Amino acid sequence: MEAFTAHTGRAVPLRRSNVDTDQIIPAHWLKKVTRDGFEDGLFEAWRKDENFVLNRPERKGATVLVAGPDFGTGSSREHAVWALQNYGFKTVISSRFADIFRGNSLKNGLLTVVLDQKVVDALWELTEADPTAEITVDLESRQVRAEGITADFELDENARWRLLNGLDDISLTLQNEADIATYEVARPTFKPRTINA
Amino acid sequence: MGRTLAEKVWDDHVVRRAEGEPDLLFIDLHLLHEVTSPQAFDGLRQAGRRVRRLDLTIATEDHNTPTLDIDKPIADPVSRAQLETLRKNCAEFGVRLHPLGDVEQGVVHVVGPQLGLTQPGTTVVCGDSHTSTHGAFGALAFGIGTSQVEHVLATQTLPMARPKTMAITIDGELPDGVTAKDLILAIIARIGTGGGQGYILEYRGSAIEKLSMEARMTICNMSIEAGARAGMIAPDETTFDYLKGRDHAPQGEDWDAAVAYWKTLRTDDDAVFDAEVVIEAAELAPFVTWGTNPGQGAPLSANVPDPASYEDASERNAAEKALEYMGLTAGQPLREIDVDTVFVGSCTNGRIEDLRNAAAILDGRKVADGVRMLVVPGSVRVALQAVEEGLDKVFTAAGAEWRHAGCSMCLGMNPDQLAPGERSASTSNRNFEGRQGKGGRTHLVSPQVAAATAVLGHLASPADLSDARTPAGV
Numbered sequence: 112m113e114a115f116t117a118h119t120g121r122a123v124p125l126r127r128s129n130v131d132t133d134q135i136i137p138a139h140w141l142k143k144v145t146r147d148g149f150e151d152g153l154f155e156a157w158r159k160d161e162n163f164v165l166n167r168p169e170r171k172g173a174t175v176l177v178a179g180p181d182f183g184t185g186s187s188r189e190h191a192v193w194a195l196q197n198y199g200f201k202t203v204i205s206s207r208f209a210d211i212f213r214g215n216s217l218k219n220g221l222l223t224v225v226l227d228q229k230v231v232d233a234l235w236e237l238t239e240a241d242p243t244a245e246i247t248v249d250l251e252s253r254q255v256r257a258e259g260i261t262a263d264f265e266l267d268e269n270a271r272w273r274l275l276n277g278l279d280d281i282s283l284t285l286q287n288e289a290d291i292a293t294y295e296v297a298r299p300t301f302k303p304r305t306i307n308a
Numbered sequence: 309m310g311r312t313l314a315e316k317v318w319d320d321h322v323v324r325r326a327e328g329e330p331d332l333l334f335i336d337l338h339l340l341h342e343v344t345s346p347q348a349f350d351g352l353r354q355a356g357r358r359v360r361r362l363d364l365t366i367a368t369e370d371h372n373t374p375t376l377d378i379d380k381p382i383a384d385p386v387s388r389a390q391l392e393t394l395r396k397n398c399a400e401f402g403v404r405l406h407p408l409g410d411v412e413q414g415v416v417h418v419v420g421p422q423l424g425l426t427q428p429g430t431t432v433v434c435g436d437s438h439t440s441t442h443g444a445f446g447a448l449a450f451g452i453g454t455s456q457v458e459h460v461l462a463t464q465t466l467p468m469a470r471p472k473t474m475a476i477t478i479d480g481e482l483p484d485g486v487t488a489k490d491l492i493l494a495i496i497a498r499i500g501t502g503g504g505q506g507y508i509l510e511y512r513g514s515a516i517e518k519l520s521m522e523a524r525m526t527i528c529n530m531s532i533e534a535g536a537r538a539g540m541i542a543p544d545e546t547t548f549d550y551l552k553g554r555d556h557a558p559q560g561e562d563w564d565a566a567v568a569y570w571k572t573l574r575t576d577d578d579a580v581f582d583a584e585v586v587i588e589a590a591e592l593a594p595f596v597t598w599g600t601n602p603g604q605g606a607p608l609s610a611n612v613p614d615p616a617s618y619e620d621a622s623e624r625n626a627a628e629k630a631l632e633y634m635g636l637t638a639g640q641p642l643r644e645i646d647v648d649t650v651f652v653g654s655c656t657n658g659r660i661e662d663l664r665n666a667a668a669i670l671d672g673r674k675v676a677d678g679v680r681m682l683v684v685p686g687s688v689r690v691a692l693q694a695v696e697e698g699l700d701k702v703f704t705a706a707g708a709e710w711r712h713a714g715c716s717m718c719l720g721m722n723p724d725q726l727a728p729g730e731r732s733a734s735t736s737n738r739n740f741e742g743r744q745g746k747g748g749r750t751h752l753v754s755p756q757v758a759a760a761t762a763v764l765g766h767l768a769s770p771a772d773l774s775d776a777r778t779p780a781g782v
Contacts, residue, residue, distance in 0.1 A: 129601045294334050
């Protein structure tokens, strides 16, 4: 996983709530067996409308998505995270994320930042009025900064440490191999097995 | 202080607990399918890792599989390639696989329980959000992403922060004609699509205790639509009866030891939930969705709501966008909404009782002119059982299409899709924009409402079917 320390970039204000992962990447894209090449599927249905915010020329190259509440609901498809990253987004800001989406994003180095809806409103107003306005998301100081806006955000220390260092979860877990082996030995015999011994 | 059901199962699976770290949980059962596993197997290969516990892992094919002509090569080359990738990966790593054409193939969340693999007090994961289904057995079951699929394949564990707990208590008797699907749709409408966020839900109360295992699965299945991390129901005699004798259920002394353990899996009287919701069963009615998320639902007797009636700006905005997408007008009676497609199936409502419930209403009746009805059993075993009971003949005599098992029109990854502008009454779990096909419009309903809707051509409940049935064979 790529490390995330801080990022500054222009924003895409997405004034929608309940943006489910079917909207982020429709199901027919899920037939691909790679982690890349999903950028053209990102918000595919909405992008058919030329006025959709992502289609506007002034949003080209933007890297910070500022979305309404309950972003990433629905399907557990990690392809939603890959699509956002493949398109070029480094971070997503919302007042509330769906749990599975948030877990997936943090495992891929896409920083999901939870801010109060009032701050999200202020970021929308700022970046709609001035598309060149930049937003800084600083994971080291756990702070979001933009013109006239400074807001602290929370992220648990363990997740932050893994992101800052770009650490691979599996390697970390395998350091506890002895604990796993001990647990396995003590498991009751009545637990189900998919392969009958 | 006592512990909740969720806390008991969680505590029994902690491999490692350390200050400032998420708990490392052992995973008892890992279910795989073709869509969310290819990149995980690639990761294993790149790191030179193996599958740690092949005996706790099982795969099937469901999302992409066609429901017609399954003996022929799959027409869509991309779908075919994805299924072939799963077969190649399972062969290479040694994972048990039930592919298309196998008698144990089906929707992954139907297959696990029917094999007896889903058991009380186990941890179950799958790269699919509807893994919450398995919570009906008092299992702790989470939908996970592909990175976590790889993690479980490699380590048989997952690092997870412990969610909070929410009790959803439903006491009393469900009125006639009100089903588990109506109940869960009403719960989601009440707490919202984000209401369960960060929580494990425990459904409890006398109305829940009276439900069959299949009805309990319908409820737990849609916990994710309320944003919850998982949903659970305490195991009881109904659970034990369902499991006894199944292929992978414990036997002999193991059965007795298992039941003794399972009986401890109840929330203690003095346990405290982080949140509680109480619902009176008697107040419920057949429920349908009108919008584009599962929280946008109402009793069938209601009208399409007026977005202006929402105080919250974000909800108002969402309702306006939903009505525009759905092609509905505020104030329109829900019963007057015409549909052209009816879908019975999915991990929510594709089990044998669901098919029986739909068939009981269609028996001696006809699907309305201009309505296409698809019946897709959740698994090959469900299909075989339905055929044995003659349900397939009831469906085809009524003019419905009887198909092969799979996820089908729930998400339209296979050819079963809505065309732009088409409208369905669907027993599935998501009414998102384009979920069942680009531009398609979905109303979520119970199997009974689906069947009545198919007969009348507009959203309807069985109580609306006052006409006499055509005697069978006429």
